[in-house]
Amino acid sequence: MPKKRVVLTFPPSLVSQPVTYHLVKDYDLMVNILRGVVTPNEESGLVVELSGAKHALEGGMKYLSETGIHVQPLGQDIKWHEDKCTHCTACIPACPTQALTVDRESMEVSFEKDKCIACELCIQICPYRALEIQF
Ligand code: SF4
């Protein structure tokens, strides 16, 4: 099923709009909220993964733009450099989505890119620069 990861920025006047409800109900999309900052009276943001048929994704994107919500593709990617990783596990507790995990038997760390929401928490923690932001 096609997926899109996007950053939605809401102007203050739209913060209380049931946007995700409309995406689900009217456009038959699955909405997975990956990250969100909602501050009353200020611009707010959501990082979401939208899944659905191609025409549903196009319809949902059009709806968001017409509503006045700024839509940007999730622009940055995290790259894990396996050759630099010492498997120290320092990053494991910080990762909110279990994109970084450790096999408890072998104590080997692995990275699942599909689960990563690019929150950058691991970047600040890794002492060996094994994790890098790519734009
Ligand atoms: S950026 Fe790092 S901490 Fe954040 S989800 Fe991705 S791997 Fe986990």
Ligand code: SF4
């Ligand atoms: S903190 Fe860095 S070196 Fe340590 S396990 Fe995570 S990616 Fe590997």
